[in-house]
Amino acid sequence: MSTISTLSSRFNIPSHPVDEVGIKERVARLATRSIKKFSKVEGLKLALSMVDLTTLEGADTPGRVRQLCTKAIHLHSGRSDLPMVAAVCVYPTMVRVAREALKGTPIKVAAVATAFPSGMNPLAVKLEDTRYAVGEGAHEIDMVISRGDFLRGDYARVADEIAEVKKACGKAHLKVILETGELGTLDRVRLASDIAMEAGADFIKTSTGKIQPAATPEVVLVMLQAISDFFRKTGKKIGMKPAGGIANAKAALNLLVMVREVLGPAWLNPDLFRIGASKLPNDILMQLEKERTGVYQGGDYFSND
């Protein structure tokens, strides 16, 4: 713990300065990549295999979670050529239901923890929250950073907390949610990414999905660059998970383009790249059915789960 504190005391803004104008320009250029024909079909299937299919509502019921798990396994009736999604993401109390429903599949169960989405609880409660979710069988923990501490400049505390949660995770993978919509500047997004990776994150994740803006392409690009620098420095490959507001196929393809060109093809698999989403799969399915049949089908031909 003390080592982390010493380590994190050197964090400051800007850790690696980020030029917003330059980032926007690069994002715009990446968005001009034209993804057509076979690369579109392949890309969309790849994106499906990276989805963390998510339901994080107060109104979630075991039935609803089971229904989502069925969708995770079997995305669309009549198509055997589609992959399963990477994971299902739920609240801790729904982990057991999800594990049960996904038994025998490679699909992981991810749980949000640490007083998600606000993180406004003492560390002890957050750790307990994490241990509970892991105990229920979560393969992956999606934690939130304490934005209050971060914005106040108490970076050491943010780093320590992540390190503690990482310990509490045991074997479970840790995704650290930065909640970029509350950080305000790209410089801060970069710093939060650096802190999370240094403190032991397996993945860094943009958002809870409860705050707008969420996974903007600008934020994603900055985080990907942070991952690239971390890899260059340490040789460790950290995963990336944009989440929140990614609702259509084009946005998903654009994310794949960014990963491919910033981090390289080695990151283009569900072990290192995930997309947190609830509505995205249906839009992708719609596009894939259009590629297969030549015509668009109405929304009612795709199951809402």
Added chain:
Amino acid sequence: MGADWGYAPAPESADHFKLKDHYGLFIGGKFVPAVSGKRFKTINPANEKVIAEVADGGEKDVDKAVKTARAAYDKVWRKLSGRERGKYLYRIARIIQERSRELAVVESMDGGKPIRESRDVDIPLAAAHFFYHAGWADKLGYAFPGKSVSPIGVAGQIIPWNFPLLMVAWKVAPALACGNTVVLKPAETTPLTALLFAEICQEAGLPEGVFSLVTGAGATGAALVNHPGLNKVAFTGSTEVGKLIQKSLAGRGTKLTLELGGKAAHIIFEDATIDQAVEGIINGIYFNQGHVCCAGSRLLVQESVEEEVVTKLKARMETLMVGDPLDKNTDIGAINSKAQCDRIRDYLKIGEEEGAELFQTQCSVPEKGYWIRPSFFTKVAQSHRIVQEEIFGPVLAIQSFRTLNEALEKANNTPYGLSGGVWTDKGAKIFKVTRGIRAGVIWANTFNKFDPTSPFGGYKESGYGREGGRHGLRPYVELS
């Protein structure tokens, strides 16, 4: 599955327009064959196929064009009010926009530049130049307060092959806005969009003779420069030819502006936003295959970040897609001509012989056509020819520096002075550097940005006179 995911070819279609088999000269509002009847072929540098034949203008054609331009100047254009001239320019600007897709495709076919650039940079900027100068046409008095403004007469203009239509716009728009008439000679390897521009002038109903076009090679250009009927010559191209033009105009009272070569220093300080600076380096030297007079062809990196910058630059360069200029995903197109390709290859050899270390990306390039992989040299010295001379290709020379003064000294130690760039997160350093570099255009935390409102031009062997902005009007007016 993901590791081999790539982009399918996404070619821009070229079947929405039809080019003619051959084009004449555009004189007096009509397309006419050259007096000699001679033609030359213009080819697609990406596949070496002939696209069209173009009339080879000689002295007699030039003479005819200049006389028509004089007549149009005396009888029509100089008498027209600024507002009326402005209307024609607006019309031309709008037709460029309407035909932008066709113009972009032809630009990429004839010159080899990627469609992404011709579509997003060349053509929109060409239209913007006409819109901008259309606005000035009836407001020249405000550009030069307290002065009486009048046109100067007939302008002979010679433009290069790197931005064919955009250079037409840079030259023609201010000349016409200020009330002059024009005889233009485009480069022999890229005459097509200038010919389409002539069609656009017809379509816009521009009075006959106000704009004439004489296609041809160096001899045609020489005939134009040596014609005694010109009041003004504007040239963009090599320093070598610029000097010849200056000699031949000496003592003639013909006004001259020159926009020549460059060897810009692109300075990266250790406190720069490195990832964006790398992007800036890419835009600086690999934009338009490096066929850019203001390209950031000399990279000066502060030694503490040199390794990081070079490593990142290499990684970024490997993602550049080289190939079919008409593919929407292509980043780097074909080298404009065989001659230029040979010249760049010579410099690559020279660099290695001088002892510099060459890096080139691994990408595959098509068999036919003229291609150079994105390249850079490290371990270069200030005295190397690859540091001193303009290569005009996708070849960067990387040097390091320790202090700001050393950076400035290296940056200025060149016969050229067209452009420069600086990357730092500190505003004060930006001002210190921009004041310290003797160059016409200096970009801070960006590179190769153009706008019609911003004057462009050089110092020293990069020429004189400005294009764009209020400054760009000055070479085309008499003030009293």
